Amino acid sequence: MAHLFAKTRLLEAKIDEYLDHTSEVGLLFVEAVKDYLEHRHDEFESRRRHVTELERHADDLRKGIERQLYAETLIPESRGDVLGILEHTDTVINAVKMTLMRMSAERPQIPEGLARDYVELADYGCRAVQELVAGIRGFFRGAASVSDCVHKVAFWEKEADKIVERLRRDIFQADFDLSRKMHLGEFVMRIGMVSDAAEEVSDRLAISAIKRSI
């Protein structure tokens, strides 16, 4: 029996690893934003590079999983849903990678007074990602907790939206150059995109979970 499921187990392990990477990227994101705001540039760069590596590895894993699902005609009924979920999860990882890359390259001047809000926004994005990962794991195991996770992702996304709105108001009412306002506002949107991307995947997940019933 163990031999019979050996290939399946290997693929399950790959999916788990992919989700581990997604979760880790989420956690690194908050830490990297904190490092940036507290001017620990070496640590920030180190985390950014780690995220880039994880993104590359996750990409390889995803492609391998997709190839195997097709080549061995596995889960023909749910394959479309599974591939959709995995591919969209990639957009979450990409959102984190791109945000950190642009922070590193553009070095936005974030005022001390707004730093806490930036960290909080990144933190809510991270929470949304963690709930999303839990939901996807539940989906693969047919767990009833999927809808709970989907609900929590939506909650953190809404909370993040509130901070985005507040931050943009604060930025555009402050006495900065318009170029700086635009730059800071752009980063608010970028950090907020992480929870948006997570919510987009979780919407798919909710539908796929219903379809997964026998």
Place this chain on the structure above:
Amino acid sequence: MLLLYLTSALFLGWSLGANDAANVFGTAVATRMVKFGTAALISGIFVVLGAVVSGAGASATLGELGAVNALGGSFMVALAAGLTVLWMTRAGLPVSVTQAIVGGIVGWNLFTGSQTDAGSLATIVSTWVACPILAAALAGLMFVGLRWFLARREVHILERDSLTRIGLLLVGAFGAYALGANNIANVVGVFVPAVPAGSVRLLGAVSFSHAQILFLIGGLAIAAGVYTYSKRVMMTVGKDLFRLTPVAGLIVVAAHSIVLFLFASEGLRDWLVSRRLPAIPLVPVSSSQAVIGAIVGIAIAKGGRNIKLGVLGRVAGGWVATPVAAGLLSFFGLFFLQNVFTLTVQQPIPYEITKPARARLVAQGASEEALSPLVGQRFANARAFKAAVRRAEGLGDADVRLFLDAAEIRRYVIDPAKIPRLDLDLLTPGQVAAIRSLTWRTYTHRWQLRDALVAASDHWAFLPDTRRNYAHNKNLETKLRYVQAAFRVYEIGPGQ
């Protein structure tokens, strides 16, 4: 000549393979869980195995309904059923080969004036209602059970996929076996009474009865149907007719296979009887009915919102139309075969109350005086004899069945040349010795041969009719039928 006549059975077998294998593997192939090549190979092997190993039970019930005793008749009955199946398939209705063949046999009975055994007909027709209901109940229960189990076990989607695939293959193999065992009766069952008894040894080791060889040929025809035509039907069944998830498809096939097996397993019937439980009749049931019943069962378990009553009504209408159409086609086809092509479509079974038959009937309580006018009269068939018995004064509401049994003329000669050819795996040495002691004796009635054997040896003794003795008596009855077929003589040889 036999092979020429068998073409209609092969045609029927082919259409059964094309249609009913789709019931077994349709969902699996259409959902790409199992490759068509794998499905066809497994169906082919297991259909043939089921037919040869367990095909006898349901065939016997079909034989009781009406023994089509000339190859011309068997040819027409199978052809009528095959054409009806083809017609219904083209009308887009899930066919029931069983109903078509039963309709064909009743058509033959009506045409030849033979007795339609009301008990057997009632048993078969009642299973047409019981089969889909049983399949629905089984599928519904399995669905609820599996849903409960999966909700608790949290099986990974990939593991569930692997398990479903293995399940579909196992259940499909079981389904193909059950299909072969149960439905082979439909394909070649009507030819069984028309082929000579006896057996053939293969490589000097394995012994096959002629009936088993017939089942093998029928099984191969079904397998050919699976390979050549079932892919299209599988896609139709698996995608167009209903859309099920692979797991629900697995449940449908499992319920279908269990129901077919229940109605084909002699072992299970004997086991139930020996434990004083109600026995399941061994009847060829429709695999399409079982599948549709199972789907409805799952739909009900899911809340019953998606059942299309219109479609269901159309399908049920097809179930009524099939036996009627096959019966009419068989009746008129036989008329043409007999009167236009002058083929023999029946071995006439005459009825006569001979002196021994009179003595038997009197011993069973019939009035000697009332019987007198009938004695010595020869009746061409069961219908004419039954009418005469009913007309005769003083017999009142006599049990016509008793009269038919007593007066049916079948000639037997215990030819010593045939004794060495008897199947010694089936008969005990004591039973063969009893037969030998009757060398060159002749008998006019079936019951006479039976009584003679019982009188000749304890090895042929039937035990009192209790449930405990059921298996013994049934076994002896099978052997007796075999001996009767082996020593029967025809005024005109079968099929000529």
